[in-house]
Amino acid sequence: xxxxxxxxxxxxxxxxxxxxxxxxxxxxxxxxxxxxxxxxxxxxxxxxxxxxxxxxxxxxxxxxxxxxxxxxxxxxxxxxxxxxxxxxxxxxxxxxxxxxxxxxxxxxxxxxxxxxxxxxxxxxxxxxxxxxxxxxxxxxxxxxxxxxxxxxxxxxxxxxxxxxxxxxxxxxxxxxxxxxxxxxxxxxxxxxxxxxxxxxxxxxxxxxxxxxxxxxxxxxxxxxxxxxxxxxxxxxxxxxxxxxxxxxxxxxxxxxxxxxxxxxxxxxxxxxxxxxxxxxxxxxxxxxxxxxxxxxxxxxxxxxxxxxxxxxxxxxxxxxxxxxxxxxxxxxxxxxxxxxxxxxxxxxxxxxxxxxxxxxxxxxxxxxxxxxxxxxxxxxxxxxxxxxxxxxxxxxxxxxxxxxxxxxxxxxxxxxxxxxxxxxxxxxxxxxxxxxxxxxxxxxxxxxxxxxxxxxxxxxxxxxxxxxxxxxxxxxxxxxxxxxxxxxxxxxxxxxx
Amino acid sequence: xxxxxxxxxxxxxxxxxxxxxxxxxxxxxxxxxxxxxxxxxxxxxxxxxxxxxxxxxxxxxxxxxxxxxxxxxxxxxxxxxxxxxxxxxxxxxxxxxxxxxxxxxxxxxxxxxxxxxxxxxxxxxxxxxxxxxxxxxxxxxxxxxxxxxxxxxxxxxxxxxxxxxxxxxxxxxxxxxxxxxxxxxxxxxxxxxxxxxxxxxxxxxxxxxxxxxxxxxxxxxxxxxxxxxxxxxxxxxxxxxxxxxxxxxxxxxxxxxxxxxxxxxxxxxxxxxxxxxxxxxxxxxxxxxxxxxxxxxxxxxxxxxxxxxxxxxxxxxxxxxxxxxxxxxxxxxxxxxxxxxxxxxxxxxxxxxxx
Numbered sequence: 001x002x003x004x005x006x007x008x009x010x011x012x013x014x015x016x017x018x019x020x021x022x023x024x025x026x027x028x029x030x031x032x033x034x035x036x037x038x039x040x041x042x043x044x045x046x047x048x049x050x051x052x053x054x055x056x057x058x059x060x061x062x063x064x065x066x067x068x069x070x071x072x073x074x075x076x077x078x079x080x081x082x083x084x085x086x087x088x089x090x091x092x093x094x095x096x097x098x099x100x101x102x103x104x105x106x107x108x109x110x111x112x113x114x115x116x117x118x119x120x121x122x123x124x125x126x127x128x129x130x131x132x133x134x135x136x137x138x139x140x141x142x143x144x145x146x147x148x149x150x151x152x153x154x155x156x157x158x159x160x161x162x163x164x165x166x167x168x169x170x171x172x173x174x175x176x177x178x179x180x181x182x183x184x185x186x187x188x189x190x191x192x193x194x195x196x197x198x199x200x201x202x203x204x205x206x207x208x209x210x211x212x213x214x215x216x217x218x219x220x221x222x223x224x225x226x227x228x229x230x231x232x233x234x235x236x237x238x239x240x241x242x243x244x245x246x247x248x249x250x251x252x253x254x255x256x257x258x259x260x261x262x263x264x265x266x267x268x269x270x271x272x273x274x275x276x277x278x279x280x281x282x283x284x285x286x287x288x289x290x291x292x293x294x295x296x297x298x299x300x301x302x303x304x305x306x307x308x309x310x311x312x313x314x315x316x317x318x319x320x321x322x323x324x325x326x327x328x329x330x331x332x333x334x335x336x337x338x339x340x341x342x343x344x345x346x347x348x349x350x351x352x353x354x355x356x357x358x359x360x361x362x363x364x365x366x367x368x369x370x371x372x373x374x375x376x377x378x379x380x381x382x383x384x385x386x387x388x389x390x391x392x393x394x395x396x397x398x399x400x401x402x403x404x405x406x407x408x409x410x411x412x413x414x415x416x417x418x419x420x421x422x423x424x425x426x427x428x429x430x431x432x433x434x435x436x437x438x439x440x441x442x443x444x445x446x447x448x449x450x451x452x453x454x455x456x457x458x459x460x461x462x463x464x465x466x467x468x469x470x471x472x473x474x475x476x477x478x479x480x481x482x483x484x485x486x487x488x489x490x491x492x493x494x495x496x497x
Numbered sequence: 498x499x500x501x502x503x504x505x506x507x508x509x510x511x512x513x514x515x516x517x518x519x520x521x522x523x524x525x526x527x528x529x530x531x532x533x534x535x536x537x538x539x540x541x542x543x544x545x546x547x548x549x550x551x552x553x554x555x556x557x558x559x560x561x562x563x564x565x566x567x568x569x570x571x572x573x574x575x576x577x578x579x580x581x582x583x584x585x586x587x588x589x590x591x592x593x594x595x596x597x598x599x600x601x602x603x604x605x606x607x608x609x610x611x612x613x614x615x616x617x618x619x620x621x622x623x624x625x626x627x628x629x630x631x632x633x634x635x636x637x638x639x640x641x642x643x644x645x646x647x648x649x650x651x652x653x654x655x656x657x658x659x660x661x662x663x664x665x666x667x668x669x670x671x672x673x674x675x676x677x678x679x680x681x682x683x684x685x686x687x688x689x690x691x692x693x694x695x696x697x698x699x700x701x702x703x704x705x706x707x708x709x710x711x712x713x714x715x716x717x718x719x720x721x722x723x724x725x726x727x728x729x730x731x732x733x734x735x736x737x738x739x740x741x742x743x744x745x746x747x748x749x750x751x752x753x754x755x756x757x758x759x760x761x762x763x764x765x766x767x768x769x770x771x772x773x774x775x776x777x778x779x780x781x782x783x784x785x786x787x788x789x790x791x792x793x794x795x796x797x798x799x800x801x802x803x804x805x806x807x808x809x810x811x812x813x814x815x816x817x818x819x820x821x822x823x824x825x826x827x828x829x830x831x832x833x834x835x836x837x838x839x840x841x842x843x844x845x846x847x848x849x850x851x852x
Contacts, residue, residue: 040617147574
């Protein structure tokens with residue numbers, strides 16, 4: 001007996017999304033994911049001075065504020081033929097690392113935690129730690145007046161949850177620590193670019209802020225604290241999960257997805273000789289098909305397409321895309337981004353797959369070497385740990401004295417492309433410029449790939465595909481659906497922009 | 498992580514802030530009692546989004562005294578929120594249906610599209626039909642005890658305004674004048690949290706200006722209290738394309754003289770910094786003109802509409818005068834205009850005109 005389930009808005013995600021599932025014999029057999037709002041940011045940018053693009057791009061999404069600004073800066077620098085110096089790249093890498101860590105920590109502790117631990121079980125705490133007693137009483141009280149929605153929904157019958165009280169208490173403690181860490185990350189970003197979110201020190205060309213020694217020291221100290229949290233709390237929680245009940249769902253390959261993975265690379269390390277836009281990256285760009293990570297191919301921008309059949313858009317004269325709000329078969333404001341006609345997944349797991357990270361692959365060998373919701377979570381934690389270690393080494397560059405060379409962005413005609421990963425996946429920012437003004441801005445976000453709807457040949461988007469086969473008995477049994485859904489760190493705002 | 502201690506400290510802090518607004522008569526017990534009232538669900542918070550980017554909510558999550566967990570666990574009964582609310586689908590609409598008239602505070606984040614394009618913004622799907630966001634907000638606003646538009650988008654339309662589709666702030670979209678605007682892209686967490694506390698404590702809106710902004714946060718320009726103000730007075734300016742040597746950033750495009758907000762004294766992210774301290778300019782993000790009429794951001798503002806001067810447009814040389822006049826201080830006007838004319842290097846020749 002088949003049943004249909006509509007969930008909209010989807011909770012814990014920015015930008016209203018709709019999730020429509022068809023369920024048969026306790027499994028998801030069909031899935032449609034649509035974005036229900038569209039801000040027309042590409043149209044908004046039209047007519048602005050090209051130097052304003054990074055600030056506009058920040059407003060794509062607060063979750064990836066710097067990631068979008070970063071891709072926009074690269075696009076403008078490509079247009080203006082400006083090469084940022086090593087100092088600037090270090091600052092950007094640092095900001096990107098901070099954003100990446102914050103995204104993963106927020107997603108894990110704010111969104112995912114109650115899909116792993118039975119959080120209401122803190123009511124069974126019988127220790128004598130005063131702070132925990134206080135918390136237990138507070139949660140019990142909120143549970144009594146049915147006001148726990150920000151923290152958890154009642155879900156006491158899920159066999160995949162961890163019920164052990166001591167584990168649950170540890171999870172609560174780490175959750176509150178994670179909130180302080182997220183704030184600490186905001187403070188580091190504010191020291192570098194004024195405030196967080198939406199800092200203002202980003203500009204195409206070189207970073208000009210003079211970081212004084214006390215600020216430098218504060219950043220160093222904060223990074224050590226963040227590192228400690230990742231090493232001692234986040235990674236250990238990940239170990240608990242990888243060896244806990246959820247490993248059983250991984251064995252069933254729940255959340256496998258499309259098996260194609262792409263990254264545009266991350267963390268610029270310097271110029272590649274002779275290429276205008278080519279830079280060496282810590283995580284190199286690449287694409288892998290059919291989970292064959294021994295065969296990494298290079299990314300060719302010409303193979304990227306956006307298909308519109310199921311989106312509220314139409315192509316008009318000159319290749320421009322406009323909204324078509326009355327389109328019948330459409331169900332999303334997200335365009336179906338495809339590579340060589342195939343849906344591809346981007347994000348942390350893609351970065352790990354493409355770079356065949358040895359440490360990550362070793363973990364994969366232990367739990368089963370295939371993609372799943374669980375491997376996405378582990379990839380996020382793993383790359384957070386790597387990023388924070390690198391970030392600490394990048395700070396050393398911030399005390400080197402240098403005279404920044406600041407170049408004018410010419411008010412000419414031309415175009416530029418910036419391609420780099422943000423925390424949620426591969427971002428491409430393309431501009432066409434007329435006398436220094438933006439004529440056309442094309443944006444593809446990591447979530448545009450992952451949350452995309454069906455394409456012209458009816459192929460499902462990566463998240464839609466990943467949901468197929470997920471256990472679900474009905475509207476009261478959505479935890480595993482959410483496990484797959486949130487493992488992609490989706491952002492409805494970035495995806496539809 | 499001692500909530501009890503956090504709470505006591507927070508209450509003390511709140512009293513000091515309220516005292517600074519000229520509301521010094523509250524005892525610790527008054528404030529504690531007010532929190533108990535809203536902690537038991539008597540004044541629920543409903544956070545609904547329009548065309549938004551999420552930065553307002555993320556900024557508020559950076560709040561200190563109280564931090565966000567204390568707020569959610571002890572203070573606010575957050576019924577609906579895109580990220581912090583765990584309710585989705587039917588549960589989302591059930592929560593809204595359960596609300597009682599005049600018993601909740603509605604917070605709107607994001608701008609709203611005109612009726613003709615209402616399909617650009619749906620709040621979700623209820624009974625197989627898309628629910629128009631603007632209609633939902635209109636309905637919720639008409640029943641709320643108070644409505645707060647958080648961020649420049651919800652206040653004035655903000656960055657998502659375009660030429661072809663009319664996108665406005667909440668007040669204009671639903672034709673209501675009784676909305677408290679907390680502009681900023683994003684706003685400082687204090688601006689919202691303290692306004693919320695005031696509403697709960699006093700049962701009425703704080704004193705607001707003609708743009709419905711709480712006067713406590715928006716009555717002075719960024720330029721007024723800027724840490725680089727002395728450099729400005731001395732005619733020491735950072736030139737366009739020159740390295741930051743601590744001078745005034747006006748000539749690199751700073752919008753501080755025409756932006757009303759208390760960032761320089763309040764500071765961001767627990768005092769870590771603020772835009773001008775970092776060598777970035779004030780981009781005028783709390784202004785109704787943000788961002789189109791203030792762009793290009795890196796150019797000296799030469800022709801800017803000043804809302805407090807009845808929409809009169811002012812050139813660079815008039816800006817100091819205009820702002821000072823708005824603040825009602827002839828002496829300040831004199832200082833500002835003198836600073837602009839007493840410079841080691843010529844400023845006006847550096848002014849690049851907007852196209």
